[in-house]
Amino acid sequence: MGRIGDKFEALCGSKEKALIVYLTAGDPSLSVTKKLILGLEKAGVDILEIGVPFSDPTADGPLIQMASQRALKSGTTLEGVLDLVTEVRKVSEIPIVLFGYFNPIFAYGVKKFAHIARKAGVDGVLVVDLPYEEAKELRIYTDAVGIDFISLIAPTTGSERLTKIAADATGFLYYISITGITGTAAPKIDNIKTKVNKIRKITKLPVAVGFGISKPQQAREIARFADGVVIGSAVVRLIDENKNNRDLVKIISGYVSGIKKVLR
């Protein structure tokens, strides 16, 4: 088992729920991203989703779209992100999931990617536009080196499909809490609960819930039935709003630890 599995086990032992935080690598710069990562870890974040920016993020709302554009403008590449992980690994054991779209990985070379990512200390990948049917071309390499392939489950995913996806999943399952793109609508707790319970019935893997969660109250409610909560756009917005503030890391850490508090 890798860092992700270990983390969920540990949390389970302490009856805590996982706080998973997304941030776009390179927004505003990779060096700031590194500082943020280390700050977030201290603030109690359990797992990091590091967004690899892409020119055409079709599953993302305006906040993450703009963050990706800023990151690309600042010169961020997949290679740079992998270097960042290498740097982080020198001082931190926080589980890291790379989050993004397939084309940058494909352009980099899937085999090379799996190899370098493993070496850098990447624990999982979540590729938005690589559904079950197309995942093989990446997974033959990432599975081989023990990188978890985090699978998405949508509100539209039917039972049969869910079963197939869950059967092949590793790390944890990521349940998308809204029929929509990142950071746009407020999730309906009851619906999520029903679906998460359904997922639980067919898998032993931890289930995290994300898309549109920004408030401690939401996090608390979701944590009642899920194993983890993903905060994305809210953090991205806060980073953008405070990027010129000397206290950026402090502000983000403050926000994040506020959420983590309710998950304990």
Added chain:
Amino acid sequence: MGRIGDKFEALCGSKEKALIVYLTAGDPSLSVTKKLILGLEKAGVDILEIGVPFSDPTADGPLIQMASQRALKSGTTLEGVLDLVTEVRKVSEIPIVLFGYFNPIFAYGVKKFAHIARKAGVDGVLVVDLPYEEAKELRIYTDAVGIDFISLIAPTTGSERLTKIAADATGFLYYISITGITGTAAPKIDNIKTKVNKIRKITKLPVAVGFGISKPQQAREIARFADGVVIGSAVVRLIDENKNNRDLVKIISGYVSGIKKVLR
């Protein structure tokens, strides 16, 4: 025989050629037109063509088009033109041909027109858009009251057609010296001569030549083989250029008598 026939006979006796002058009635106003008519008579003009303005003068060049528009703006109507002729007739016996398009006459009523025009002292009509085939509807009335129906012959008119037109013509024949609209191109004397001689062979009626004649030199050359010369656009332009000049009548008379000189 009417005034037109008499005039040509008299000119023939004195070995003169007829000077026929066109002017648009009501440009700049009917009262000025009256003064111009009387002045032109004194200056030696033999026959007057009084243009009845029409909104859509499709056979006229820019000069007469604009004169017609000015005349319409000044309120000129066919009725007004007939009144003008009545006025002129009180003091002058100059032959008068009304020149124009059919619609104003048609709107006035063809029968009424023939009647009133005769009473006013009109000697002939020349209706540009009433060719041989359509002339009957007017001529049954104008012929009856002895108003000459002046027929046009064009450079494009073939022999057969020419013969038919000439057979029915009264007053004089008007040969159009150019394939074109009034006042636009300079006529080619040789071509005109050939055609006029052709016309002569099939009719005893006088033949006048018009469209595009403005200079004494042209008039002189044409007068060598034709019975009359029509000056139109040149006079219309001169009227417009000098309409605010107190010496308007003098200027026009001067120009016209210069032409008449070469026809004696």
Added chain:
Amino acid sequence: MKTQPDQYGHFGIFGGRYAAETLMPALIELEKAYRACQKDKTFQKEFEWYQREYSGRPTPLYYASRMSESLRGAKIYLKREDLNHTGSHKINNTLGQALLARRMGKKKFIAETGAGQHGVATATVAALFGMECKIFMGEEDIRRQAPNVFRMKILGAEVVLVKSGTATLKDAMNEAMRYWVSSVRDTFYIIGTTAGPHPYPQMVRNFQSVIGRETKKQIMKLEGRNPDVLIACVGGGSNAMGTFYTFRDEKNVAMYGVEAAGHGLHTPEHSASINGGKVGVLHGNKTYLLQDEHGQVRDAYSIAAGLDYPGVGPEHAYFHETKRVKYVTITDKEAVAAFSFLSLKEGIIPALESAHAIAYAMKMAPKMARNKIIVICLSGRGDKDAQTIIETNAL
């Protein structure tokens, strides 16, 4: 009905050849050449080839189910002249005249245009047959119909700006006639509607009558019978005459020609020559004209530039007089509503001209039984009018 026109081009008291003498020989030559082509199977075959292979005929007779259903009355069919190459029925006529001109050995075309549809259709056949082409267009219309001006230029035509008179269609036609008087020996004047001196009204009618012939065949196949009602807009009258002519002797077919009432017949701003004009003579023929009491021709007005003409084809005047066709009117406002209605109900943006016919059908259909059939001539597409509609905020 007696065959019309007579040998001098008269439809009853209308029509004729009220042209300057310079043009008369050309008109007679044209008539002769046209008569020869009428009898010539090769010409007819050639004409049909271009209609089929180039213009895309036959055009469909489309059953407009959503329009019909929402009006809760007669079944409405649209004769889709908008699908012709260049976007209107105008090409039917320009193809015919261009082929005739080529036969006559002419090398140059001229034409007048208002909306630009006929200008484009003429420039098109000029390119197709490698002819020089001049299109006369009023300054005002050039401004209003810029996209069509571009199209004509792209097709290689010279667009001649007409500033005389009121600088609209009537003046463009005046100017074209003036130019023709000066160039009649080598130039063919392609008149765009069933107007002008004989033989134009008859010739244009015959070239356009393919609309009615196809309609007849199609409705027979679809419904096994004639339509009860035909509706077409009337500018000069070519699409209407093309639609009506085939059915003229079919007593059971009622026909409606729709004139443009512009801002209303009670205002001076309309183009309803029959409903709001008097008999007169213009552009070579006797017909109903918008004119003042002195016989001066008045400006026409309509939001549909192609209806913006103060006269009407002489055969329409005759059909009016003999009551064969009923001439009705539709205002700008009604036409715009119909433009929008058809766009939204059927996904077909009609020309504003054609929208007049649609509007009249919208009035009639609800009063008719469900088993009755209306055929509307959809004379052209409305792409050219999108700007006008958006600008006038008419939607």
Added chain:
Amino acid sequence: MKTQPDQYGHFGIFGGRYAAETLMPALIELEKAYRACQKDKTFQKEFEWYQREYSGRPTPLYYASRMSESLRGAKIYLKREDLNHTGSHKINNTLGQALLARRMGKKKFIAETGAGQHGVATATVAALFGMECKIFMGEEDIRRQAPNVFRMKILGAEVVLVKSGTATLKDAMNEAMRYWVSSVRDTFYIIGTTAGPHPYPQMVRNFQSVIGRETKKQIMKLEGRNPDVLIACVGGGSNAMGTFYTFRDEKNVAMYGVEAAGHGLHTPEHSASINGGKVGVLHGNKTYLLQDEHGQVRDAYSIAAGLDYPGVGPEHAYFHETKRVKYVTITDKEAVAAFSFLSLKEGIIPALESAHAIAYAMKMAPKMARNKIIVICLSGRGDKDAQTIIETNAL
């Protein structure tokens, strides 16, 4: 050739279904519904009815004699997709998808558009079937293609301004996908070309394949044999695939897909995904993409807004790889010259997209014998481009 694609939508290594999980069930549902329609004679009849009665099919296969003669080489035929209702081949596809959507009980359509042709074709079928309609269009394109924006609005569609990214077609498609992710339960996404996730490339190809089927029948009737060469422009590739597909197994038919070289392949300003791109994944499928070394998608450029897309349909990628079709390029300048050439020689103003195919034929034809036959897919009319041509003073 082996039947393509496989059950997951792969054409060789290309195609597939690289979509967000939220959309996957909808794509699978769509595929099922589509398979049912493929087998359903009623659906096929309905589709054919609309193509014939509404869109005006079959479109002519026109022998362009003046073009052929002036190039002194092969005989050139034009497949006249410009004569379709709304002015391009796009309606073939939107009619098919709309009928499918109606079957599936969907009430709302969305679509992306660049030049506006697909947007108009979608807004048209939305009106025709009484559906709500949102068209996503980049801010930059809305400015460039105002007349088509007006048409969409008149047809009742909402035009959604897309400001994200570079505000052109690629971003409009991104935004349409985002919207779809949020509304997938009641909304049908009408993709405008042979791109997108499976089953779109195959479905759009099949709906468009009427072009090739008609061509085959027509050329057999006219010439008794297959053409030697087929030429079509390639944006996403729908008109080209529609033309080529029927002939894919006919070894004697050479096929040329023409990509837009914009200002030249040596510059960054072109849209030649195959000739100037690399394999990658975008908008749901694997194909050739314009991209930088890091896999970031590059902006496409072409004077023809409809070719201005950084990807290409996966089946084209496959035909390229298997060498069944040769993919070539034409620059803006060559396309504009061809635009003018066809307008002047045949009186047909082609869309700037189609002008790329014309331009390539102009290069090929003179090198071919007189008895050889080229068929060009004239995918659309150029009215929409008149302004561009006049403004750029390109003539």
